[in-house]
Amino acid sequence: MKYFYINNKKYKLSSNIHSIIAYCENLGITIPHFCYHKKLSIAGNCRMCLIEVKNSPKPIVACSMSVTNKMEIYTDSPLVKKARENVIEFLLLNHPLDCPVCDQGGECDLQDQAFYFGSTQKRFYNYKRIVTNKNLGVLIKTVMTRCIHCTRCVRFSNEIAGTSELGVFGRGMTSEIGTYLNKNFSSELSGNVIDICPVGALTSKPYPFVKRSWELKVVKSFDFTDSFGINILIYLKDNLIVKVLSNSNIDSQDFQNYWLSDKTRFSFNGMFSPERITETFLVFKKSIIKKTWKNLIKELVLNIYFYDQLKKHLFKKFHITLLINTEISFEIMLILIGLKKQYNFIQIRKLDTYKIKTNLESSFTTNSINDIKFNDFCCLLNVNLRYENSYFNIKLRQRYLKGNFKVLTLGSNFNNTYPFKTLGFNINLLKNIAEGNNTICQEIITARKPLVVLGSSLFNRNDTYGITNTLDLLKKIKPILALNTLNVSLTESTISYITKLKEYSSIDYNMSSVLYLININLKTSKLNNLIKVKLLHYYNKNIVFKKIMIQQNNSFFLNNYFKVMKEYDSYIFYNLPNKVFFEESAIMLTNEGILKKKIKIVKNNNTIEKSNWSLIRNFFNILSKINFLNDINKYKKVVCLYKKFRSNLHILKIFYFPKKTKFIFDSYLKVNDPLMISQQKYSKKKTPILKTKGYFWIEDFFIGGKDSYSKLSTIMIKCSKKLRITSTNFML
Ligand code: SF4
Ligand code: FES
Structure with a gap:
C-alpha cells in the first residue's frame, strides 16, 4: 500500500x-x-x-x-x-490599506491571511506602486492597485470563457492585468471574475458599497433565465437582492455548473424596477380608474356576467380565452386545466405553440447531458448554444478541450468559444444526412457515442414532423445516438409535459369576449400584430361593445403603459398586478426533467400584488359566482372539483422530483385525477423538410431571452448596448 x-x-x-x-x-x-x-x-x-x-x-x-x-x-x-x-x-508591500472602503472586505482572502500571518510592524517605507484602473465593462469595477497578480481572472478568461481577453502585461514591478487594446471584457460569463478574484481588485460595478458579507442573508433558489434552472444562492440585504452566486458544490462533477452567466447574476434587478405597476385599476375609454381589489373583482364579475347574457341574447357563443406564454409554473398549469375542465366556454391558448410529440419525453427534455464526457461527436441543430444556454456551452467546451470531440452545426452561423464545423444553413441537409448522401454520415456512423442537440424553436416550423421523423430515422440507423431538445425557457418543459395547447389565432380573437393574459407583455409583437389587425376590423364594423382584457402581469411598465392603452382602446382593461419570480413559491419542470420548487425569497408586505396562484384561484371563485347561461357543463357531471384539486396538492410539495419517479406522478394524474388533458397520440404525419434556413430565436444574449425580466433590467440593457457598440459602426 x-x-x-x-x-x-x-x-x-x-x-x-x-x-x-x-x-x-x-x-x-x-x-x-x-x-x-x-x-x-x-x-x-x-x-x-x-x-x-x-x-x-x-x-x-x-x-x-x-x-x-x-x-x-x-x-x-x-x-x-x-x-x-x-x-x-x-x-x-504594494497593496493599499483600504479595507474599510473595499467591497471585498469581510470576504477577502488577503484580509483573512493578513489577519493570521500579517506583521504589525512595517519594514518598507517606499511609495506603493500606482496602477491605473481598467474599464472591463458594465459589470466589473476595477481597483488595480489591489491586484496581487494571482492570474485567476486571466486563466478564467482563457480556460472557461474561451475569449482570452484578459492578460498580464509588463514584468516584475510593472506587471498589470488588463484587456488587450483596452477593450471591454465581453464574455457572457465575465461576472465570474468578481467571485474568483481573491482580493478587491475586481468587484461588482452595479452594486458598489451596498453590502458587507456579514450583513447578508442567504437563500437557495434557481435561475429563471434559461431552461435548466441552475441552482443559485440569493444574497439579501434588508429584503433586497444584492448578489447572486452559484449554489453548485465546487467539487461536484454533475451538470450543475459552478460558473454563472452574467444574465443569471445581474438580471434580477428587472423584477424590482420602480416603474413596475403595482396597482389595481381598470381602463375604460382611455381613462384609468383606480379600484381596490374588492371593487375591481366586483366590477369584473358584473362585466363577465353581462357578456355572457349578451352573447346568449345574440345567439352567439360566449368564450373566455386564457392566454399563456412561457412564464408559468406547474401548479398554475394544472389549475388552468382544471378551469377548462369545469367550464366548457374556457379555452387555453399559447402565444407560440410548438408542433411537438407531447407523449415522448425526448421531445422536450435533455436526456444525456450528464454523459457528455462519454460523447465523442456532437451535432447542434439550429441552436446558438452560447446565447441560449451558456451552462451547456461551457460543458461542451470543457469536453472539447479534453480532446477527441467533434462539433458540427446545422443552421445559422454564430460566434462560439470553441471551434466547430458548419454543415450549412439549410435544415433540409438533415434529410441528406439521414439518406446517407453527405460526407458527414460516415463520421456519425463511426462515432462511438454521438449526441444531437435540437433547438426547440425548430418545433415552430411547418416542417417539424419532417424533422423529427428524420431524426427518428437517424436514431434507427444509429441506436446509440442521443437526442436532446434544448428548450427556450424554464417553463417550456412544464407546458409540453402537461398538455398540448393550440396557438392563439384570429379565430380565438373573434370568438372570445374575455381575454385573460397570464404573464404576457402587451408589447409582444405577435399579440400586438394580431390584435392591431383585428382592431381595424373592429372600427370598420363599428361594434358597440368592448371586449374584456384581464392582464395578470408584473413586467408591464409605466413608460409603455399609455402608448399601449391607446392601441388597446377596444378593450375594458383590468390590471391585476402579480408577484415576480422571487416573490412567490412555485414548482417548475426543468429541461433535464427535474421538478424543482422555489420558495418565496423577497417578502414585500406593503405591496398589493398577489401571487399568480391566488389570482387564478380568485378568477375561479369569480366564475363560480356567476350562473352562466352558456355553461353546458352545468347540466353534466362536473369533472373537476376544486376541493379535490386542493386536497391533491400534497403531491406537489416535493422539493426535487427525480426524473425516474416522474412516471409515478404522471400515472397518478392520469389514473386518479381528472385534471390531465389526454395527451396527443404519436404523430406520424409525413411532411417534407423545407429548404429553408434555420434561424435562431435569440439575437441578443442580454435582453433577447424568453424570460420577462432580463429585458427590463437596466444592467442588462447597458450590457447589451455596450456589446452592440463594439460590434457596429453606427453610433447608438
Ligand atoms: S483575479 Fe484579481 S488579484 Fe488575481 S490577477 Fe485577477 S485582478 Fe489580480
Ligand atoms: S502558489 Fe500555490 S496557491 Fe498560489
Whole structure:
C-alpha cells in the first residue's frame, strides 16, 4: 500500500488526487492560497501555499507539487509559518490599506491571511506602486492597485470563457492585468471574475458599497433565465437582492455548473424596477380608474356576467380565452386545466405553440447531458448554444478541450468559444444526412457515442414532423445516438409535459369576449400584430361593445403603459398586478426533467400584488359566482372539483422530483385525477423538410431571452448596448 504523512499522520495515497493542496483540502487541513482554484489550471505564482517536505532544502508550493509515496509533509511547522509571513509581507508591500472602503472586505482572502500571518510592524517605507484602473465593462469595477497578480481572472478568461481577453502585461514591478487594446471584457460569463478574484481588485460595478458579507442573508433558489434552472444562492440585504452566486458544490462533477452567466447574476434587478405597476385599476375609454381589489373583482364579475347574457341574447357563443406564454409554473398549469375542465366556454391558448410529440419525453427534455464526457461527436441543430444556454456551452467546451470531440452545426452561423464545423444553413441537409448522401454520415456512423442537440424553436416550423421523423430515422440507423431538445425557457418543459395547447389565432380573437393574459407583455409583437389587425376590423364594423382584457402581469411598465392603452382602446382593461419570480413559491419542470420548487425569497408586505396562484384561484371563485347561461357543463357531471384539486396538492410539495419517479406522478394524474388533458397520440404525419434556413430565436444574449425580466433590467440593457457598440459602426 502506498502512503504518505501529513503532520506525522499516515494517510493512504490515492490515484485520483494529485496535488498536495487537494489532498489537504480533502482531509480538512487548510492550506492558505490565492492563485489555486479547483476549477482552473495550476499557476503556482502567489507562493502562499508553501509547505515543508522532509529532506527538501526549501519550502515547497503545495498546489503544484504532487504527493509521492512515503512523502512527509508539514503544514504548520515554524518554517512554514515564517515563509507565509514573508509572502504576506511581500504581497502587502504594494497593496493599499483600504479595507474599510473595499467591497471585498469581510470576504477577502488577503484580509483573512493578513489577519493570521500579517506583521504589525512595517519594514518598507517606499511609495506603493500606482496602477491605473481598467474599464472591463458594465459589470466589473476595477481597483488595480489591489491586484496581487494571482492570474485567476486571466486563466478564467482563457480556460472557461474561451475569449482570452484578459492578460498580464509588463514584468516584475510593472506587471498589470488588463484587456488587450483596452477593450471591454465581453464574455457572457465575465461576472465570474468578481467571485474568483481573491482580493478587491475586481468587484461588482452595479452594486458598489451596498453590502458587507456579514450583513447578508442567504437563500437557495434557481435561475429563471434559461431552461435548466441552475441552482443559485440569493444574497439579501434588508429584503433586497444584492448578489447572486452559484449554489453548485465546487467539487461536484454533475451538470450543475459552478460558473454563472452574467444574465443569471445581474438580471434580477428587472423584477424590482420602480416603474413596475403595482396597482389595481381598470381602463375604460382611455381613462384609468383606480379600484381596490374588492371593487375591481366586483366590477369584473358584473362585466363577465353581462357578456355572457349578451352573447346568449345574440345567439352567439360566449368564450373566455386564457392566454399563456412561457412564464408559468406547474401548479398554475394544472389549475388552468382544471378551469377548462369545469367550464366548457374556457379555452387555453399559447402565444407560440410548438408542433411537438407531447407523449415522448425526448421531445422536450435533455436526456444525456450528464454523459457528455462519454460523447465523442456532437451535432447542434439550429441552436446558438452560447446565447441560449451558456451552462451547456461551457460543458461542451470543457469536453472539447479534453480532446477527441467533434462539433458540427446545422443552421445559422454564430460566434462560439470553441471551434466547430458548419454543415450549412439549410435544415433540409438533415434529410441528406439521414439518406446517407453527405460526407458527414460516415463520421456519425463511426462515432462511438454521438449526441444531437435540437433547438426547440425548430418545433415552430411547418416542417417539424419532417424533422423529427428524420431524426427518428437517424436514431434507427444509429441506436446509440442521443437526442436532446434544448428548450427556450424554464417553463417550456412544464407546458409540453402537461398538455398540448393550440396557438392563439384570429379565430380565438373573434370568438372570445374575455381575454385573460397570464404573464404576457402587451408589447409582444405577435399579440400586438394580431390584435392591431383585428382592431381595424373592429372600427370598420363599428361594434358597440368592448371586449374584456384581464392582464395578470408584473413586467408591464409605466413608460409603455399609455402608448399601449391607446392601441388597446377596444378593450375594458383590468390590471391585476402579480408577484415576480422571487416573490412567490412555485414548482417548475426543468429541461433535464427535474421538478424543482422555489420558495418565496423577497417578502414585500406593503405591496398589493398577489401571487399568480391566488389570482387564478380568485378568477375561479369569480366564475363560480356567476350562473352562466352558456355553461353546458352545468347540466353534466362536473369533472373537476376544486376541493379535490386542493386536497391533491400534497403531491406537489416535493422539493426535487427525480426524473425516474416522474412516471409515478404522471400515472397518478392520469389514473386518479381528472385534471390531465389526454395527451396527443404519436404523430406520424409525413411532411417534407423545407429548404429553408434555420434561424435562431435569440439575437441578443442580454435582453433577447424568453424570460420577462432580463429585458427590463437596466444592467442588462447597458450590457447589451455596450456589446452592440463594439460590434457596429453606427453610433447608438
Ligand atoms: S485582478 Fe484579481 S483575479 Fe485577477 S490577477 Fe489580480 S488579484 Fe488575481
Ligand atoms: S496557491 Fe500555490 S502558489 Fe498560489
